[in-house]
Amino acid sequence: MLENPFIQKMLGYAEQGMDLALGWLTSPAAWSQFGLLVVAFGLAWYLSRRLNKAISPLLTPAEDAVGLVATSRRFVLGFLPLLLPLLAYVFTAIGEQVVRSLFDSGAVIAFGKRLFLFLAARILVQRIITDPFLKLLGKFILIPIAALYALGLLDTASAALSEFQVGVGNISFSLMALVRGVIAGSLLFWLGRWSNDQSAALIGKKEELRPATRQLAVKAVEIAIFGLAFLLLMNIMGINLASLAVLGGAVGVGLGFGLQKIASNFISGVILLLEGQATVGDFVELDGGEAGTIVKMTARAIILETYDGRWIVVPNEDFIVTRVINYSDQGSANRYEAEFSVSYDTDINTVPAIVEAAVQGHPDVLLEPYPADCELRGFGESGIDFSVEFWVNGIDDGRHKYTSDVLFLIWNALKDNGIEIPYPHRVVEFKGEMPK
Incomplete structure (x- = not known):
């Protein structure tokens, strides 16, 4: 031994x-x-x-x-x-x-x-x-x-690591270069992550920019920071960038065949950020029925959050090649209707003013582009049918139940003015003797 x-x-x-x-x-x-x-x-x-x-x-x-x-x-x-x-x-x-x-x-x-x-x-x-x-x-x-x-022992260890050579294809480097690359790469990419977080926070404070422009600026800064970190890392490790040409060609072929969907989604994401037709905070609905609020836009997909708390991951390409309904567009107004009926004993000429005043009293109902408008819709079997149209900033679902609030206001206003909301009536005729 x-x-x-x-x-x-x-x-x-x-x-x-x-x-x-x-x-x-x-x-x-x-x-x-x-x-x-x-x-x-x-x-x-x-x-x-x-x-x-x-x-x-x-x-x-x-x-x-x-x-x-x-x-x-x-x-x-x-x-x-x-x-x-x-x-x-x-x-x-x-x-x-x-x-x-x-x-x-x-x-x-x-x-x-x-x-x-x-x-x-x-x-x-x-x-x-x-x-x-x-x-x-x-x-x-x-x-x-x-x-x-x-x-x-630092010099001895460095010399031993430098003598040990590692080769991968036409790329050759020493074990010391690998250790140096791990150390430098860790520091560079930590610094890149920190710089990216700081720049994203700074760009996010620029309220004068559109949300889509801010998202695009954040992505551009992120790509620039980590691209520079990669180039510095290759230089520190002593790897000739020309030797990566074969690897770059292979990646290009992969993008052309196996990764074409990923490339398509990435380009679609850039187009969406440039156009600004959909951005974080918008409520959208796709042709396939997916609907929700955009909570995150990534390089590959857009994440929608439904009002029942579920997250839907939708590829960026779907926002380009299919029809998308944007209900919010960062604060645009939407129109909703609330239907109700009154008794035939009511003086219907007084109903519109009463209902419009009550609905307009809701704090979220807008005066522009149009104030609340109560319209006569028809004469039903049990009562006279009305509908009130109102405009709000937002979606009538989730945290905001505008139609429900408006119907409560209509009910209370009609009750305060002695107007009856009818319920169905039926007239039954008997031929011959009344049944016992």
Whole structure:
């Protein structure tokens, strides 16, 4: 078992470490460096406490303070825990220069300097970073790299990873390039996501733009940000973009055959955003019977929410090639009717004024384009039939039951004026004797 090459190599490293430790323990230069490390840490601890007491009141905003200045002060305040390890690193670096000029050796104090940098990275990940994704990157990438640097093994690990080559077709890259790409890609796409969220929030505040224009601007910024991130990632990994021509051709063929529906829906989505005929918040109905409020517009489909809480995913192409009824168009008025009847004993000349006044009293009934209009529709079997037309901004369903409200108003108005709402009457004639 001891003849295993890996075990032999590890034992060799352990023996070298023991010799190095014994050398440090018996060397006056090493003891002086240990002393300088203790002095540097003590000075950094004292100075960081003083600076914390002086800086914290200046950076701490009021609890109810909002705005860019208050946010920036809170952001800077969160980095105060880094004062101790960074000051210790600076003082140790100064001490290293002094030791190397006196003893021509500084291995111990250099190790201490790297150790303080490792502590700074650990504090950054554990106490300062709050974003879950960045904290994950720090835990599994930043801290291991800082640990390798503190132990002096970072260059060795980098050289080993650089020597290991990986080839995929005509593309060849080292394992180090892959690791560098994973790190850079994670940071770039996190930054891209953050930038996209900020730009989307900024564009969403531009009320002077049409909703469709805002959606199109958000999509354009998103494509630009992540496209730039992809190009930067390829450059960082050292991959020649010309070598991706074959892959690009394959993707083009796939779009032409297998992905033509996806491409069609994507282009249809762009057309919808440009024309603005349907946008978020509109109530629409398609030829197939699907109806609901548009709650989200994606690159592939539009999501409708029905009034019973269900979501319907409709491909963008359906909004282009089929007939679509848009009931709202961001606030356009819609006309509805409410039918009712009155008794034949009623003076029907007074009914329109009474009903129109009652319906117009509803807070959502509009005066434009037309006020409430009560019309005589016919003479029924049991009563005289009327209908009142009214205009509202919105749909008579879901949260707004306009027709129901209007019928309540009509009922109360007719009752207050002594007008009877009839119910069916039947006249039955008997021939011969009355049945017992």
